[in-house]
Amino acid sequence: MIYEVKPLKSTTQIDFGATGVKEVLQNVSFILSTMIYSCPLDRAFGWLPDLDSPIVASKATNASRIMEAIQINEPRAVVQEINFEGNGLEGILKPTVKVILNE
Template sequence: MEFELTAGERVDVDFAPQNVQMEILQNCSTILSTSKFSVPLDRDFGVDANYVDAPLLSAKAKAESEIFAALKKYEPRVTVKQITWRSNVEGVLRAKVKVVINET
């Protein structure tokens, strides 16, 4: 089963998720909404945002690479299947990340 997450969207933290699936998806959302160097005891946690002012194609490529690497490192129970891009009327561009939870 595929799940779609939006990079940069904060979700409320549930300290007692209903099941492992919800825990994994919450972990992925946290990874995708955290900038590298912002977590004091793990400066590598999250997604590097140094691409923000880069040309669009370069920024997308860098962001996709960062998303794949961060999820692989910090939540290996998922596989990234696809990353698409959506923008709103204000021009905010966000990655839509489709993941599949690996069988454990």
């Protein structure tokens, strides 16, 4: 089954007791919403967005970095597709990732 995952929103409640599919999807969502160097006890956690490149190049770079971050931090999720929503003229790109679970 393919699951579509978006970054956590600031109003989203984290379920600390999540298990199984819910746990993996919540972890992927957390990775998408965490920028590298922002996690005090694990500075390498998350991904580093490309901020200064043209939109097309930025999408490619960000997709690669997101895929790497998910592979390292949540190996139970296998990325199938990464899409970006947002306004390129305003420089807003929000990733949406489709994953399958590697169980």
